[in-house]
Amino acid sequence: MCRWIAYSGPPIYPETLLLTPENSLINQSLSARYSITPTNADGCGLGWYGERPEPGVFRDVLPAWNDQNLISIARQVKTPLFFAHVRAATFGPIQRSNCHPFAFDQWMFMHNGQIGGFESIRRELEGLVLTEFYNVRMGTTDSENIFQLLLGDGLRDDPIGAFRRTVGRVEAVMKAHDITEPLRMAAAATDGESIHAVRYASDDRAPTLYIGHSTLSGQPDETGPGVMVLSEPLDFDTGDWQEIGMSRFVTACAGAFDEEDFLPSK
């Protein structure tokens, strides 16, 4: 189980969310409060948009609290949309290519959760990736596989439809192999304009997901109609945070967001 945060709004330094808050993402990397695996020290990543359509991506293997490069970038770049992630590995070695976010053209993806029994169905799931997205793969995680499947299932044209098709496809393979471990995911994708996020599990224990509206203390000028989608609240004044229900899909953009029900395709 990992921790992540997605932000969209007025340009801010990512440190505003990664370093400053009481329960900042870096503090969650050392000791997450809402997670079954409190230590998320198996690498970290930050992807952010600037003037180009493609994001910049920094990913590395050190625990986030140790990575002076991550910290310096988070203090230096101002960005209207970024994804940040701290990893707790389930499958695959600790290497940059297994760290989130994953990027392709102007899209990024990150994930908290797992495909139950991935080791036994990895070959089949990788075989479902379309040829044009196959060489996107530089690592070995189930998360990167989901991103590749989403790309092939139409992520760029129909995000919620792509998530429905990909999750349905994965569940079908799991069922065909009699896998009883659940699929669980709190995932987000973005094209640099909108954040698309889902909270879902094949059992009743989907990873937590929250929406936050920022008027983060001490950052009055830099915020405004910003919106965050994230694994857990950044402070403990619960007024600012709203839990996303299970089997729900969120689209956030320009400080606002919509929610709708999410069910995988059959």
Added chain:
Amino acid sequence: MCRWIAYSGPPIYPETLLLTPENSLINQSLSARYSITPTNADGCGLGWYGERPEPGVFRDVLPAWNDQNLISIARQVKTPLFFAHVRAATFGPIQRSNCHPFAFDQWMFMHNGQIGGFESIRRELEGLVLTEFYNVRMGTTDSENIFQLLLGDGLRDDPIGAFRRTVGRVEAVMKAHDITEPLRMAAAATDGESIHAVRYASDDRAPTLYIGHSTLSGQPDETGPGVMVLSEPLDFDTGDWQEIGMSRFVTACAGAFDEEDFLPSK
């Protein structure tokens, strides 16, 4: 606060202590039980003796549980004496040169604890290092500084005397600068023959230190008159572990050990 283990006895694979036990050193790196900082994920190291007088040393910046190189070495080399260490950083960046054990000629040193207010007296303490040991320094930690001071204070000829002189010297500098934070140390040095370890603090909260006699379960043939000095027990059958008192110095060799009182030189 770090965690470490020193072993001397019949040749064993270090995995016997690093990987196998219930509270193995690798498990302590993720969640130490007797420590005020439970996560020790700021690098790791293994130094071991073979046929040469000098040890082999592996040190790296990943958390121990993620380092397949560490794990492979711990499974592959058989050694009659080794030091292993997982770091929780107090001062200095995460880089190999700040990981323990430190080595010079046939000597190794590792440490759990800290020199109170080290940042404000670092310049003076580094100035006390003898020229001949000055270039041993490749990192920035208080621990490496202690090792260099020990070398200059006669570690190779009179280990307990060197510890007394070095600790006394450090405490004098701390006092001259009105530092109120304590010096605390659970440290070990070896020449490949004997393990010299000390538990000491300038207040009453010295880091824990234990002695263990091995008949580790499942390793009947490989052990025998082995002895371990270590930060905390490797399992919870308390019969095998003996706590070292504060202000005590241990010399372990050939499966046996002696204890004596330890007071810094004035």
Added chain:
Amino acid sequence: MCRWIAYSGPPIYPETLLLTPENSLINQSLSARYSITPTNADGCGLGWYGERPEPGVFRDVLPAWNDQNLISIARQVKTPLFFAHVRAATFGPIQRSNCHPFAFDQWMFMHNGQIGGFESIRRELEGLVLTEFYNVRMGTTDSENIFQLLLGDGLRDDPIGAFRRTVGRVEAVMKAHDITEPLRMAAAATDGESIHAVRYASDDRAPTLYIGHSTLSGQPDETGPGVMVLSEPLDFDTGDWQEIGMSRFVTACAGAFDEEDFLPSK
């Protein structure tokens, strides 16, 4: 194009071949003499056998000349059979899982060369890997793919037959995709007893391969009936080195070696 060396014989410290000679493997990493890519700085690896049937494996992403861990291990472990490798990347990011040697059970494999057009046939070649070897894959290289194919083609029972079948299979896929770039390989596999090596190309420019008999200067006692298979000679006294011809397969063991012709299966 990478550089590698395989040694079998009386136990030696790998430094004897990696560090000491005039054209040692570490010197080849900075400036290889017989290679079209002189700098081999994209990671390094060392796999060696001890008392267990499985090898110990150290792989890392730094240039070999910078890796103090590699250097320390090469000075500390004595071994009767080892593989060492310095990488010049053709496909895939610089990560430990893309460094050689690759290991599975008691087998190791390393490679210099490339599958022409690998990016366009990667999906098909990975699809040929048997399920039982699929999760061996932790990286993205054509070299690791060849190892997995060899395992499925019977490497453990019939090494030369497995090489014939795997190379034939890869060439068939290349042909089916009208790939004109050549397949080139100088590769070695071992079970800890014998070294099996091949020099082959689908054009007439196979990577160099040499056999050496050791009475390495300055190491009179440690050598004897040892045998080396390697990318290029370690010194420039040509008397000690014998070039392996193209389309030849070498089996080396206990200081001796056999050569035979090598042709891929149709």
Added chain:
Amino acid sequence: MCRWIAYSGPPIYPETLLLTPENSLINQSLSARYSITPTNADGCGLGWYGERPEPGVFRDVLPAWNDQNLISIARQVKTPLFFAHVRAATFGPIQRSNCHPFAFDQWMFMHNGQIGGFESIRRELEGLVLTEFYNVRMGTTDSENIFQLLLGDGLRDDPIGAFRRTVGRVEAVMKAHDITEPLRMAAAATDGESIHAVRYASDDRAPTLYIGHSTLSGQPDETGPGVMVLSEPLDFDTGDWQEIGMSRFVTACAGAFDEEDFLPSK
């Protein structure tokens, strides 16, 4: 001997100089043309200014051509002033803290060259660092030591005077220790406004230094009155590049630059 480039002018993506040109800094890391050590693969760094007075700094140990993080940042951030550096180590291990540029408050420093006999006078030179700058030191290089001495010698108020005093001070220590190896430097410092650079050696072989005025091909809109100070030209149309003479000091700002003679203080 390292390679570096400093840029000041209209905001550009650093890739314009690091990745795109025929003899880009990344190509120089693999094979520099004007250097006695052609391979500069011992780490890399990029420091750049944005809206804050302090620079962002990315430094890492991989060869520049392998570092996808460096490449992504160089493509994503737009900056009016940056320092970029590829290292060929002379003293000190390969670790982030030994990579350039070094930063303190809003200042940055980078260096190509060496203090002759540094190992034998390191203790004395480090002892000359003022207490307030002593903890800036996180590595072990002569370059970082020069930066700390510059800070103490008034870099922030009188850059050329500080360089004169620091170089004079270092030469005096070298002379007192009868060191015959030369001091050589091509170094640059900046406060985010002006670039101050020096080409100097105590013998007659100072590292090369060039000034370039940019109308880099293919970047017509992004450049203009920009100025580069750098180790060697980025392409081989010599019209754009002007060699800086030995014992010369350059101040570049807002697309223009001044040159003056440089002599160390006695």
